[in-house]
Amino acid sequence: MTGAATLAPGLPALIDGAPAARAAEALAARSATLYEAFAQAATVHPDNAFLCILARAGRAYCPDGAEFTYGQALEEVETRAALYRAAGYGPGHRVALMLDNRPEHLFNQLALYAVGATQVPVNPDYLDHELEYLLEHSEADLALGHAGNIDQLNRVGSALGVPVLEEAALRGLPRVSGARDEVPGRTTEAALIYTSGTTGRPKGCVIDHEYHFAVGLGYARHGGRLALLHGGDRLFVPLPVFHVNAGINTLTALILTGNCLILPDRFHPDSWWQDIAATRATAMHYLGIIPPILMKRPPSAQDRAHGLRFGLGAGLDPDLHAAFEDRFGVAMVEVWGMTETGRFLADCHEPRRIDTRAFGKPYDDLEAQVWDEAGREVPYGTEGELVVRAPGDDPRRGFFREYLKNPEATAEVWQGGWFHTGDVVRQEPDGMVHFVERRKNIIRRSGENISAAEVENxxxxxxxxxxxxxxxxxxxxxxxxxxxxxxxxxxxxPDETTARAVFEHGRALVAYYKLPGWVAFVDDLPRTGTQKVRKGLIFPGLDDPRDAPGIVDLRALKKRSKP
Structure with missing residues (x-):
């Protein structure tokens, strides 16, 4: 049950994405920064839709929805860029953006790129100490928020001496000094994205403009089921802009191809298909959590009342994949990528292996191999660690530049000239790579990377x-x-009362999504001779730890505490 045979009759036919890819390559070739690419795109097609915010009654911003053309968005960006420039912001300055999925985030992001400064997007679910770490570690020169979080920003920022400003009062930007005397270009730092690390504290991935272009062009070139139209697509992305998926990777691809980003505040299952239809979306992004929730909803006439050609995401259960496509009539393309790599692999060419954990083959923009622990490439069909690199003389081209203030961790992941992903995979003779498990001490929940060490602490x-x-x-x-x-x-x-008490203790220390959904009380933790916990032996003989006797289910307690 693989390939085209699984496709429902209602699925749209494949299109030729070559014109969009060529347009993207031409625009990227004449642009030094993403801002320059955006400004040129706005000049060429000012009336194309750039950003769509769907209506959501009662929401603090754009409750009636909003849509910005490239021309309108450029005016918003230029206004902010002028304010930053007048206040002295430039290369070497970093601005933390805690603006949720509001259009102001993208306007400020591109404005900072215009002056050569760096955006540091902030997870709005951070507790005070998590926010304090980010602001201090990034050496942010300014923290920008909105009315809903400005009190928290002021509380944390004042303790650190970091200026804080509400975005609505941007004309009151505090002056700064010390900008580097350089013209922003491909190697200029553009973003600092924090991603959970195996040792507890998040690591700051330094990202430049070359990264933006590499991932945007990679997306535009994939083709197959992911083929983009030139100026004719509208991508529905219910993911946070503080992640690279929505805020950098997709944004760049859409700018380079003249297309529109549809940005909801979050995933709303009750109105999903209505929202897709209302915003005239032609493609969507998803997390593994989304398809099973949609499949559990009763059949409706809304199920196929859409114009989607494809969905892009990761974590769709192979047992559910074909059924989802049959019911909703949209090709769901599984991909693999990381913040550090930018570019992604995708199972987007027919016949797709939708009844497996396949996620794509190496291609012109991203080389991949499977290695054993000794750094040797393993035979096809053998499990090993996925390692990737850019083609050509510079294996790091278009990847993250470094982990900020952590040269040891940077060197560790680049051993042997390949980026070590920490993911265990196997590869077929035709090049197709299949996911097996994660080797790193990281938990991937609803698209969020969670450090096991941080939760343990x-x-x-x-x-x-x-x-x-x-x-x-x-x-x-x-x-x-x-x-x-x-x-x-x-x-x-070892009972539920204790489990709940431990859970509530953790609530004050880590964001809600990092807290344990399950607690298992055990007599001992198996360890190596060096006292490292052997986590794979905690539940010997059990394929699923949830089947262990006496475990406590706390998932219902994992709720946002912030509005």
Whole structure:
């Protein structure tokens, strides 16, 4: 059950994406920064739709919806760029943007690119200490927020001496000095994206404009089921702009091809298909959590009342893939990528392996191999670590530049001239790569990377916890969920009351989505001779740790505490 045979009759035919790819290449070739590409695009087709905000009654911004053409968006960007420029902002300055999925985020992002400064997007679910770490580690020169989070920003920023400003009052920008005397170009730092690391603290990925162009061109060149039209596509992306997917990768691809980004505040299952139809979306992005939720909803006339050609995402269960395409009439393309790599692999050419965990083959923009622990390429069909690099003389071209202030971690992931992903995969003789598991101590929940070490550090301080190991478990809705395996301290009861108390202790230390959805009380944690926990042996003989006796389900407690 692979390939075209699984495609429902209602699926749209493949299109030729070559014109869009050629247009993207031409625009990228004559642009030094993403801002320059955007400004040129706005000059060539000012009336093309650039950004669509769908209506959402009661939302604090654009409750009636909004749509900006390239020309209108350029005016918004230029107004802000002039303010930044007049206040002295330029290369070497970093501005934290805590603006959620509001259009102001993109306007300020591009305005900062115009003056050569760096955007540092902020997860709005951060607690104070997480926000404090980001502002301090990034050495932000300014933190920009909105009315809903300005109190938190002021509270944290004032303690650090970081100026804070509400975006609506941008004309009051504080002056800065010390901008580097350079013309912004391909190697100018553009963004600092924080991604969870295996040692607990998030790592800041330094991203330049070359990264933007590499990923945007990669998207435009994929073709097959992912073929973009030139000036004729509208992509519905229900993901946060503080991630690279929506805020850098897709944004760049759409600018280079003259297309429109549809940006909801988040995933709304009740109105998903109505929103798709109302915004005239021609493609969508998804996380693994989205398809199963949509499949559980009762059949409706809305199921196929859309114009989608494809969906792009990761984590769609192979057992659900064909059924989703049959019901909704849209080709769902599984991809693989990381913040550090920008470019992604995609199973986008027929016949697709939709009944497997396949996610694509190496292609002209991204080389890939599978290595063993000794750094040797393994035979086809053998499991090993996925390593990737750019083609040509510079294997790092278009990747993240470095982990900020962490040269050791940067060197570690680039051993042997290839980027080590930490993902265990296997490769078929035709080049197709299949996902097996993650080797790194990272949990991937609903698109968020969660450091197991960070959660362990948050829980170990509770007096009922003698020892703790955090692992990932399968979750049918969210791809993976967090499980805390706890050895109770002396006198502590291994029961739900204790589990809830530990959970509430952690709530004050990490964002809600990092908290354990499951707690398992164990007698001991198996360790190596060097006292490293052997997490794979905590539940010997069990394929699914959720089947262990006495575990406590706390998933219902994982709710946002912020409005």
């Amino acid at each position: 948050a829980l170990i301080g509770h007096p009922s916890v003698g020892a703790v190991a955090v692992i990932s478990v399968t979750d049918e809705m969210r791809d993976e969920e967090v499980m805390a395996c706890i050895v109770p301290a002396e006198g502590a009861a």
